[in-house]
Amino acid sequence: MSLQIIPPDINIDFVGKRHFFVGLSTLINLAALILLFTVGLNYGVDFSGGSLVQLDFTRATNGDQIRHALAPLGLGEITVQDFGKTGFEYLLRFEKVRRIKSLGADIDSALAKAYGPNVGKVVRVESVGAKVSKDLKRDAIGAVVIATIFMGMFIAWQFRRVSWSFGTGAVIALVHDVLVVTCALVLSRLQFDLTTLAALLTVIGYSVHDTIIVSDRIREDAAKRRRESLASVMNRAINETLSRTILTSGTAIVVLIALLALGGPILRPSAFTLLVGFITGTYSSIYIAGPVVLFWESRVKVKPQSARAA
Amino acid sequence: METGQSFAPILIILSIAVAVLYLHLTGGSGKTRLYLAALLTGVALLLLVPSFDSSLPQWWSDYLPTPRIQLGLDLQGGTHLLLGVKLDDAVKSQLSRRGDDLKTELTQNKIPFDSIGLNSDGALMVRLKSADERDAFLNLIQQSAPDLTISSVSSPGAPTYALNFKPEQIAETKRNAMDQAVETIRNRIDQLGVRETTVMREGSDEILVQLPGIQDPERAKELIGKTAVLEFKLVDDSHSVADALKNGPPPGDEILYGPPRPGGRTPYLVEKPTLMTGDTVTDARVRPGGRLEGPYVTVDLNQRGAQIFDAITGQNVGRRLAIILDNTVYSAPVIKERIPGGHVQITGQFSFEEAHDLAIVLRSGSLPAPVEIEEERTVGPSLGRDSIRQGELSFVVGAAAVLIFMAVYYSGAGILADYGLTLNILLLVCVMAALQATLTLPGIAGIVLTLGMSVDANVLVNERMREELRNGKTPREAVKIGYERAWSAIRDSNISTFVAGLILFQFGTGPVKGFAVTLCVGVLTGLFSCVVVTRAWYDYLIASRKLKTISV
Numbered sequence: 001m002s003l004q005i006i007p008p009d010i011n012i013d014f015v016g017k018r019h020f021f022v023g024l025s026t027l028i029n030l031a032a033l034i035l036l037f038t039v040g041l042n043y044g045v046d047f048s049g050g051s052l053v054q055l056d057f058t059r060a061t062n063g064d065q066i067r068h069a070l071a072p073l074g075l076g077e078i079t080v081q082d083f084g085k086t087g088f089e090y091l092l093r094f095e096k097v098r099r100i101k102s103l104g105a106d107i108d109s110a111l112a113k114a115y116g117p118n119v120g121k122v123v124r125v126e127s128v129g130a131k132v133s134k135d136l137k138r139d140a141i142g143a144v145v146i147a148t149i150f151m152g153m154f155i156a157w158q159f160r161r162v163s164w165s166f167g168t169g170a171v172i173a174l175v176h177d178v179l180v181v182t183c184a185l186v187l188s189r190l191q192f193d194l195t196t197l198a199a200l201l202t203v204i205g206y207s208v209h210d211t212i213i214v215s216d217r218i219r220e221d222a223a224k225r226r227r228e229s230l231a232s233v234m235n236r237a238i239n240e241t242l243s244r245t246i247l248t249s250g251t252a253i254v255v256l257i258a259l260l261a262l263g264g265p266i267l268r269p270s271a272f273t274l275l276v277g278f279i280t281g282t283y284s285s286i287y288i289a290g291p292v293v294l295f296w297e298s299r300v301k302v303k304p305q306s307a308r309a310a
Numbered sequence: 311m312e313t314g315q316s317f318a319p320i321l322i323i324l325s326i327a328v329a330v331l332y333l334h335l336t337g338g339s340g341k342t343r344l345y346l347a348a349l350l351t352g353v354a355l356l357l358l359v360p361s362f363d364s365s366l367p368q369w370w371s372d373y374l375p376t377p378r379i380q381l382g383l384d385l386q387g388g389t390h391l392l393l394g395v396k397l398d399d400a401v402k403s404q405l406s407r408r409g410d411d412l413k414t415e416l417t418q419n420k421i422p423f424d425s426i427g428l429n430s431d432g433a434l435m436v437r438l439k440s441a442d443e444r445d446a447f448l449n450l451i452q453q454s455a456p457d458l459t460i461s462s463v464s465s466p467g468a469p470t471y472a473l474n475f476k477p478e479q480i481a482e483t484k485r486n487a488m489d490q491a492v493e494t495i496r497n498r499i500d501q502l503g504v505r506e507t508t509v510m511r512e513g514s515d516e517i518l519v520q521l522p523g524i525q526d527p528e529r530a531k532e533l534i535g536k537t538a539v540l541e542f543k544l545v546d547d548s549h550s551v552a553d554a555l556k557n558g559p560p561p562g563d564e565i566l567y568g569p570p571r572p573g574g575r576t577p578y579l580v581e582k583p584t585l586m587t588g589d590t591v592t593d594a595r596v597r598p599g600g601r602l603e604g605p606y607v608t609v610d611l612n613q614r615g616a617q618i619f620d621a622i623t624g625q626n627v628g629r630r631l632a633i634i635l636d637n638t639v640y641s642a643p644v645i646k647e648r649i650p651g652g653h654v655q656i657t658g659q660f661s662f663e664e665a666h667d668l669a670i671v672l673r674s675g676s677l678p679a680p681v682e683i684e685e686e687r688t689v690g691p692s693l694g695r696d697s698i699r700q701g702e703l704s705f706v707v708g709a710a711a712v713l714i715f716m717a718v719y720y721s722g723a724g725i726l727a728d729y730g731l732t733l734n735i736l737l738l739v740c741v742m743a744a745l746q747a748t749l750t751l752p753g754i755a756g757i758v759l760t761l762g763m764s765v766d767a768n769v770l771v772n773e774r775m776r777e778e779l780r781n782g783k784t785p786r787e788a789v790k791i792g793y794e795r796a797w798s799a800i801r802d803s804n805i806s807t808f809v810a811g812l813i814l815f816q817f818g819t820g821p822v823k824g825f826a827v828t829l830c831v832g833v834l835t836g837l838f839s840c841v842v843v844t845r846a847w848y849d850y851l852i853a854s855r856k857l858k859t860i861s862v
């Protein structure tokens with residue numbers, strides 16, 4: 001036998017402590033909802049519209065100097081954000097799309113005037129009009145909702161023999177994960193744009209993926225041990241898959257840390273989203289998905305040993 | 311190349327292939343399955359070569375496919391534009407032209423009218439002189455204007471009718487306008503000399519333009535955005551421009567301006583009626599011109615245009631003719647004599663580039679409706695290179711960490727898993743190249759995620775094998791049970807990720823689509839290399855008795 005992180009005979013009472021963790025998660029989720037509707041996400045131009053310009057400098061500068069250099073253009077209010085290498089890279093944000101035909105060229109020439117030739121240059125321009133950003137927002141919400149519904153239905157079907165409520169459990173675990181990630185994004189003020197959305201959808205995929213792995217073991221054990229209560233089968237399955245859960249999440253987290261540290265500033269929001277999402281996704285398949293199934297079962301008074309047909 | 315059209319069917323075929331392979335391969339003997347896997351790996355590597363080495367010998371491209379991984383605009387630099395075509399304006403101008411026709415018809419049929427013109431809602435308002443002509447007018451509309459409907463009537467004294475196109479006529483006008491807009495913009499883009507451009511219709515009223523590696527996006531935008539309506543109008547020299555600027559133009563006249571020049575824009579007082587438009591232009595060329603006047607553009611007209619131009623110039627010798635493009639007066643030369651033959655010169659103190667772009671838009675025709683840039687994403691080539699470097703670095707570091715960890719933690723089984731992971735990445739990149747899918751920055755994140763998922767498949771199998779070995783099973787049984795038990799979890803979780811990827815592909819745009827493609831392809835190649843191929847190795851090693859114990 002080679003290395004082992006989790007001893008094979010481990011038996012932690014996960015299911016017994018479910019009330020505490022469900023309570024905790026509910027609080028976090030409520031906080032996330034409040035944050036989402038009060039502070040709100042830091043939407044990128046994709047969803048809020050407007051223009052974004054990335055500048056590269058060959059010598060260090062600061063936000064005031066940049067504002068000063070661009071003042072003659074009369075572009076109105078500019079948000080300047082240090083981006084990546086301190087002092088050398090900056091992001092400019094304009095609330096409204098400005099001069100879509102010549103923004104980049106205008107800024108280039110204004111920088112050349114203020115800093116001298118070839119010191120600062122525009123390396124990226126993104127302008128999204130109000131109509132497109134509205135469409136993108138609608139499509140984004142559509143994608144999240146449809147993905148959630150489809151996966152909920154798929155899981156409910158796949159685990160119908162143990163209990164139809166696995167679909168509900170997975171969907172609630174998934175909503176929980178999305179809310180936790182949203183909360184982290186609100187607090188970190190990282191930009192929420194199309195790339196971040198892709199990461200969020202990946203989190204949904206992973207959350208369900210992880211829930212399925214644990215539920216699969218419950219399905220298998222439930223078929224073998226028909227006399228045991230569902231709670232006890234569930235706890236056994238979680239323990240049996242614990243080693244795998246820790247290993248997989250561990251390696252995924254290592255990869256994501258590499259992405260976060262080395263992937264550059266453009267990938268940072270999505271790497272962060274994935275990292276938080278994978279951690280909470282792992283947590284929720286242990287502490288949220290199972291308890292929801294148990295709660296549902298006890299509410300509708302179905303016998304715990306409902307695995308007859310398996 | 312856009313991945314949109316060909317992606318879905320290929321994906322379905324691939325999924326069926328993987329399913330069939332899985333069923334088939336778990337049946338056959340270990341050795342045949344290994345040969346199959348080796349063959350596939352070989353093909354994958356062969357298909358990958360063109361992506362990394364562009365200096366291929368001639369025989370290679372003659373006999374072998376040369377797919378290359380397409381880099382998204384965020385990685386190779388370039389400009390992405392989404393243009394909105396104002397189709398309602400196309401309908402309005404069509405209706406306005408219809409109004410002109412109607413004027414002629416009314417005059418011919420001797421039906422007196424007060425006025426015909428578009429109102430602010432875009433309806434064609436016809437006001438007759440008196441109620442006596444009502445029946446004659448309605449008859450005329452019914453007989454000779456089947457494309458129009460009368461939507462409202464108000465008739466105290468002189469009856470006024472609001473005319474509109476019928477819905478099917480509006481739909482057709484919009485469709486034609488859209489076709490013409492796409493065609494015109496494609497013509498203009500083609501003449502920019504940028505390689506591998508995309509001009510594609512998006513939805514009902516949008517056009518997607520992608521210009522990879524373009525150096526001067528501003529010029530492209532300028533060129534695309536020009537409506538390029540060429541008009542000829544007479545200059546009104548009987549009134550003073552200064553008066554008109556102060557007190558407003560006299561009736562029937564309007565004030566138009568020359569192009570922006572260092573001394574400001576010159577105002578012109580011109581008569582409103584358009585004598586001729588540019589739809590008869592057959593060709594437009596830049597001529598170098600002398601040192602004083604600079605380059606100019608010569609325009610050739612077709613026969614009909616030449617006739618009209620001949621008549622205009624013949625009737626107006628001595629007057630000034632304003633040559634107007636998109637409401638800017640480029641020049642207003644005095645007509646010295648009648649000009650037959652249909653050759654027109656446009657001078658206007660152009661820079662060479664201006665003259666060149668003017669010729670392009672005149673040649674490619676006018677846009678049927680104004681277009682508006684709704685979305686722009688421009689990435690400079692240096693930033694693209696940075697992104698590639700950072701993406702590669704994070705990927706290599708992450709992948710190395712995972713491979714080392716697996717080998718250390720699972721020893722023998724870990725090395726086999728590493729083989730599967732490496733094969734997965736190779737196959738993934740190869741299929742991406744074969745699909746001509748676009749690799750975007752989020753796509754690189756997608757590859758990282760794929761790596762994580764195929765690690766999970768291996769971990770699931772290995773943990774199961776450990777369990778079975780602990781329970782005293784033989785290696786052969788442990789492998790069989792390990793893979794079989796882990797399969798249901800691997801299958802269900804991969805299906806759900808695949809579904810998420812498909813939904814993402816359906817709803818996503820640009821970079822997100824690239825991510826979705828990577829994710830879906832990665833699920834399939836991962837299933838193949840990390841389940842089918844590693845299993846084949848185990849079976850082969852056990853069957854040939856090279857493996858008596860499993861180190862896992």
